[in-house]
Amino acid sequence: MGTYKRWQEVSSTNKQHIFVWSLQHQAKTKSLTDYMQNMEQKKRQLEESQDALTEELAKLQAHEKRHEMTGEEKEKEEIGRHDGDEDIKKTLEEQLENHREAHHKQLS
Numbered sequence: 001m002g003t004y005k006r007w008q009e010v011s012s013t014n015k016q017h018i019f020v021w022s023l024q025h026q027a028k029t030k031s032l033t034d035y036m037q038n039m040e041q042k043k044r045q046l047e048e049s050q051d052a053l054t055e056e057l058a059k060l061q062a063h064e065k066r067h068e069m070t071g072e073e074k075e076k077e078e079i080g081r082h083d084g085d086e087d088i089k090k091t092l093e094e095q096l097e098n099h100r101e102a103h104h105k106q107l108s
Contacts, residue, residue, distance in 0.1 A: 010018070
């Protein structure tokens with residue numbers, strides 16, 4: 001028996017039920033398709049946000065590293081300055097001692 005013949009044998013009430021079921025199925029399919037498209041769009045937005053945040057984090061980490069390096073350089077500079085101060089102090093003390101000795105010799 002062919003499909004067309006079987007369809008003719010289906011009562012009009014059953015045909016109406018099948019038609020309603022078909023419309024409901026189409027509506028559900030459209031609703032699920034819209035929902036999936038919405039979820040895909042949200043997924044893309046989240047991925048873009050994640051990329052932007054990852055980029056911002058990398059920038060902040062690079063800035064922090066530069067700041068740490070600058071701090072280390074300042075610290076080394078301070079240490080060098082103190083070492084330089086010690087060298088200057090030692091040199092001045094030696095010069096002062098030599099001057100005292102020279103002055104003491106002149107007095108003697």
